[in-house]
Amino acid sequence: MARVVILGGGVSGHTAATFAAKWLGNSHEVVVVTPNAKWNWIPSNIWVGVGQMSKEEVTFDLDPVYKKAGITYKQAKAVSLNPEGSANETQPFVTIEYTGQGKEGESEEVTYDYVINATGPKLNFGATPGLGEGSQLGEHTVSVCTADHAEHASHKLQESIEKMKKGERQKFLIGTGHGMCTCQGAAFEYIFNVEHEIKKAGVRDMADMKWISNESFLGDFGMGGLHMKVGGYVVSSKIFSESLYAERGVDWMVGAHVSKVEAGSIDYELLDGSTGTENFDFAMLIPPFAGVGLKAYGKDGADITATIFAPNGFMKVDANYAAGTYENWKASDWPRTYQNPSYSNMFACGIAFAPPHIISKPMSSPNGTPINPTPPRTGMPSGIIGKAVAHSVCDLITKGEGAHLHEASMAEMGAACVASAGKGLTTGTAAAMTVFPVVPDFEKYPGTGRDTDYTFGEIGLAGHWIKHILHHLFMYKAQLKPGWTLVPE
Amino acid sequence: MVKHEEVNFARNDQSNTTMIPGRFARAMRTNLIWQFIRFVIINLKMLVVVSKSH
Numbered sequence: 001m002a003r004v005v006i007l008g009g010g011v012s013g014h015t016a017a018t019f020a021a022k023w024l025g026n027s028h029e030v031v032v033v034t035p036n037a038k039w040n041w042i043p044s045n046i047w048v049g050v051g052q053m054s055k056e057e058v059t060f061d062l063d064p065v066y067k068k069a070g071i072t073y074k075q076a077k078a079v080s081l082n083p084e085g086s087a088n089e090t091q092p093f094v095t096i097e098y099t100g101q102g103k104e105g106e107s108e109e110v111t112y113d114y115v116i117n118a119t120g121p122k123l124n125f126g127a128t129p130g131l132g133e134g135s136q137l138g139e140h141t142v143s144v145c146t147a148d149h150a151e152h153a154s155h156k157l158q159e160s161i162e163k164m165k166k167g168e169r170q171k172f173l174i175g176t177g178h179g180m181c182t183c184q185g186a187a188f189e190y191i192f193n194v195e196h197e198i199k200k201a202g203v204r205d206m207a208d209m210k211w212i213s214n215e216s217f218l219g220d221f222g223m224g225g226l227h228m229k230v231g232g233y234v235v236s237s238k239i240f241s242e243s244l245y246a247e248r249g250v251d252w253m254v255g256a257h258v259s260k261v262e263a264g265s266i267d268y269e270l271l272d273g274s275t276g277t278e279n280f281d282f283a284m285l286i287p288p289f290a291g292v293g294l295k296a297y298g299k300d301g302a303d304i305t306a307t308i309f310a311p312n313g314f315m316k317v318d319a320n321y322a323a324g325t326y327e328n329w330k331a332s333d334w335p336r337t338y339q340n341p342s343y344s345n346m347f348a349c350g351i352a353f354a355p356p357h358i359i360s361k362p363m364s365s366p367n368g369t370p371i372n373p374t375p376p377r378t379g380m381p382s383g384i385i386g387k388a389v390a391h392s393v394c395d396l397i398t399k400g401e402g403a404h405l406h407e408a409s410m411a412e413m414g415a416a417c418v419a420s421a422g423k424g425l426t427t428g429t430a431a432a433m434t435v436f437p438v439v440p441d442f443e444k445y446p447g448t449g450r451d452t453d454y455t456f457g458e459i460g461l462a463g464h465w466i467k468h469i470l471h472h473l474f475m476y477k478a479q480l481k482p483g484w485t486l487v488p489e
Numbered sequence: 490m491v492k493h494e495e496v497n498f499a500r501n502d503q504s505n506t507t508m509i510p511g512r513f514a515r516a517m518r519t520n521l522i523w524q525f526i527r528f529v530i531i532n533l534k535m536l537v538v539v540s541k542s543h
Binding site for chain 1: 519538
C-alpha cells in the first residue's frame with residue numbers, strides 16, 4: 001500500500017486529494033495535512049466582504065467530506081520535509097504540527113511514498129510595515145483573503161456606510177499593499193462591489209474611491225495584461241479597465257509600492273521614484289504572498305531547504321529557473337509536470353510551486369524598489385494543475401516508476417475568469433473573461449501572445465449570473481456530492 | 490444639459506482619455522432578455538476554453 005501525503009487543502013490541494021482518493025480507491029492511502037478545519041471557496045469572499053454572503057455560505061467542514069472520501073485528515077500544518085528520511089527513519093517523511101483535532105501543538109512524523117505540496121501562500125502582511133505582523137492582518141486595514149478577514153471587512157464597511165449616512169465623507173483606498181503583490185483581480189472585484197453597495201445605500205456622493213496597485217497599467221492583472229475581443233474590436237485590458245474605473249467614478253494610482261501603513265494613511269513609492277502619502281478612512285490592501293516557510297533536511301540532518309525551495313519559499317519544479325532577462329523569457333520556461341527536479345516523488349501545485357519568473361514586464365523604481373505584479377496561480381489553473389499532479393502520482397503508483405507524467409502548463413492552458421463588479425440578481429454585473437493561454441506565448445501568437453479567438457471579455461448581468469452559479473457548483477463539487485466529477489475545474 | 494456618461498470625463502485627466510458607455514450600452518448590461526442571450530453565448534465560449542485546457 002502506497003501513501004500519498006497532500007500538504008494543503010485549498011483549491012489545488014483539495015482537488016488533488018479528492019481525485020487521488022477516487023482513482024486509488026482503498027488500495028492506497030491518501031492523507032491531507034491542512035491547518036484549517038474548513039474549506040473556503042475564496043472567490044466568494046468578495047461577497048462576504050460587502051455583507052452579501054455569510055461566512056458559512058462560503059465554507060464547509062472538511063472532516064465529514066474527507067471521511068466520506070476515505071481520506072485521512074490531519075488538521076495540522078507542515079513544518080519540514082525529510083525527503084531521504086533521517087538517521088532513525090528510512091522512509092521519507094513530513095513533520096507536522098497539529099492545529100486541531102484535540103492535538104493542538106503536538107508534532108508527528110508522517111511517512112510518505114509521494115508528497116504533493118499544495119500549501120498555498122503565506123499571507124505576508126509583515127512585508128509592509130503597519131500592514132500586519134508576519135502572516136497576521138494589522139489593525140489599520142482590512143483584507144478579503146480569508147472568510148474571517150472578509151467578515152471583518154464587511155463590519156468595517158458597514159461602519160463607514162453609517163458614517164456617510166450621518167454626513168461624514170469617507171475615503172476608500174483599495175488595491176495592493178506592496179510592490180510585489182499578486183491577486184489584483186480580487187482587489188478589483190472588491191472595489192467595484194464596495195462601490196455597488198455604497199450606491200445601493202444611497203451614499204455614493206459621500207464616498208471618494210481610489211485604487212492603488214503595483215501594476216504598471218490598469219488591467220495588467222499580473223498577466224502582463226491581455227488583449228481581448230470586445231464588441232468586434234481587439235482591445236487591451238488597459239482600455240477595458242480604465243473605462244470601468246472612469247464610468248464608476250473610481251480614481252487610480254498604478255505602479256505603486258506601499259512602503260508603510262499607519263492609522264488613516266499609507267506611504268507609497270511610484271515607478272518614477274517619487275514618493276507620497278495617501279489618506280484613507282477605509283482601506284483594503286492585499287498582502288504579498290510568500291511560501292509558507294517549509295524547511296527541508298537531508299538524511300544527516302543537513303538543511304537542504306535551498307535545494308528544494310526557491311528563495312521566496314515556493315517549491316522548485318520542472319520550470320526553467322535560468323531563463324535570464326525578460327528578453328529571453330519563453331512560454332516553455334513554465335513547468336509542465338510540477339515534479340521536483342531533485343526528488344521524483346515530490347510535486348507542487350497551485351500557488352505552492354515556484355514560477356520561473358513573473359509574467360508582467362519586470363519594473364523597478366530608480367531607487368531599485370521592484371514594483372511589479374507576481375504571477376497569479378489561482379482559480380481554474382490551480383484546480384487543473386492539482387488534478388494533473390494527482391493523475392501523475394496515481395499512475396506512478398499503479399503503473400510503476402516509468403508511467404507517463406500528466407502535463408498542465410500554464411502556457412498551454414486557458415482560464416475562464418469572472419470578476420464581480422456588484423452583486424444582485426437583476427442589478428449585478430461582472431466582467432466575464434477568458435484568456436488563452438494564461439502565460440502569453442509570443443512565439444505561437446506573435447501579435448498579443450494569446451489566441452484572440454479564445455480571449456474575450458464583457459461586462460454585464462450575465463457574468464454575475466455565471467459567477468453566482470459557479471459559487472454553487474464549486475461548493476457542490478468540493479463537498480463531493482453526487483456527480484461532482486462532472487464539474488470541470 | 491450634461492449627459493450621465495459625460496459627467497465623469499470631467500473628473501480628472503485620467504478619466505478624460507477613457508471611453509465611457511452611454512445610456513444604451515449601460516441599459517443592455519442589465520437588460521434581462523439580452524443578458525440571457527449573452528449568458529448562453531458566454532457559457533458556450535467558456536466551455537470551449539475549458540475543454541481546450543483539460
